[in-house]
Amino acid sequence: MAAASWRFEAIGTAWEVVTDAPLPAAARDAVQTVIDAFDREWSRFRADSVVSALAVEGGSVPAPADAAPMLDAFAALGAATGGAVNPLVGASLDALGYDAAYSLRDDGQRPAPSDWRERLTWRDGTLSLSGPAMIDVGALGKGRLVDLVLDVVAAARPGDIVVDAGGDLAVRGRPHRIGLEHPFDPRRAIGVWEVADAALCASAVNRRSWPSATGATLHHVLDARTGQPVRTYAATWAVAADAMTADAIATALFFEGGSRLAHEWGAEWVRMTTDGAVEWSPGCGADLFLGADSVER
Template identity: 45%
Template sequence: MAHTGWSVFSFDGIGTTWEISTPEQLPEEVRAGLLGVVEDYDRSYSRFRDDSLVAPLAREPGTVTLPAGAGELERLFKKLYRLSDGTMTPLIGGSLEHLGYGADYALRPLGHPVPAPRWEDALVWNGTEISASVPVVLDIGAAGKGQLVDLLASVLRGAGTTEFLVDASGDMLHSGAEPLGVGLEHPYDPTQAIGVVELHDGALCASAANRRAWGDGLHHVLDGATGRPVETVVATWTMATTAMEADALATALFMVDPKVLEREFEFSWLMVYSDGHAAYSAGFEGTLFS
């Protein structure tokens, strides 16, 4: 999705499809720089590869050093862990693997859901350094894709590109003079939209139970306190200044009352519940279809 006539650079990275749209075709060196940032991020944080920087923590207790952006993730996750009473946590990876969503993509549960380890018992995270007292499967996916969107936007700005759309399969960051109309995917039918929102100089991110679903009622948004998939909410959309915050808040809305989040974050939101009704913030500038 982009402005008519813009050039689109498409590629795959961190398990999803990306499109970067710009008024003019990006030079080859800028494209190479973008791909390098994506590969570095995957090599740093992926729980799906044995050679990532966080992979040793899943095998045994220890300490790893991550890139500079880890400090931003730490601060965001700590705030959301506190606001959610521990239900939203970067230690959810083991619970996801137990339900079948692991590196082998077996999608076969190993047993009943298991809660994530308590952060205060298992992990010390200070900026770029993470120490685990027990083996933990770190999963920063709730905010990681958004942070990578922001990082790619920084590459574009550094190359002198001020108008662009970075689209990571629906998690977007827009920069430019003209706003962009974006359709909101129906949570039960990807070919349909439930509404349209105007995106202008900011981020729009979404989270939906249908995006990574398998088995009977199994999907990727888990309650860290129980290890069970959240059942009350089926889809969320958030708009914020950065994609990292919008991405994380889209997941947080599955577990935290939006009024609680609004006390500490500036964002707008839309939620669709499992009973079919929708709710949205006063600042959500969009049109919902009846």
């Protein structure tokens, strides 16, 4: 029996859900409800979202269901990377032009608040900001949403499932071979990775990139300590048991300490430097097309 594919657009990216048989209408509606609720809570591109409201004056709101798992993960990411990953990086992205209007107007670097653990709290069912700041969960939020959608789909249509949100994907059932797109040439792959009952997430500096006034290329992967785009690595890929973990590790791998956190969290990974060298984790299951400048880390 041929698989059924459902494609749609949401949160600014293309989605595809593949199942053994078509999803019932009620399941599709449930998926859309989950995505819409997540977007209303966490999107900094929506004026009516929870994080946009907090950005105006700070304050306290009932914590969304995903606050604790995501922000706990951010705390670990920040500790592992020496503060390079920070959920209050929204204003830094805005300053470079990756704002709600997609102005792509570079107003200069703006470091994120280094004391975000004091400014932002999530406990006793309450999410609080001590003052105005823009929360941005892009380091792992799409992976979290993939996991939520997967739960809805699996409840409605058990069996072989793929949930793919613009290249961040989760697989249940039979294995799938996923190509690792070359960050400098989307017509090529640097390898393939067979994924089964796991998630694969990727991040690359060629996605969501734009020129600055000086002609330099800007992109969405920032070092929160400086507000500047990262320049050492061009692309990362991570495989973990769930998509939020894989997404978080894919972000952490742009920084010193990311590979150590991947080991602690049981994730495998591949990354490419901006000069084209490929690195990978010990025991990595990816089938890589390697050159002489590639090395296991």
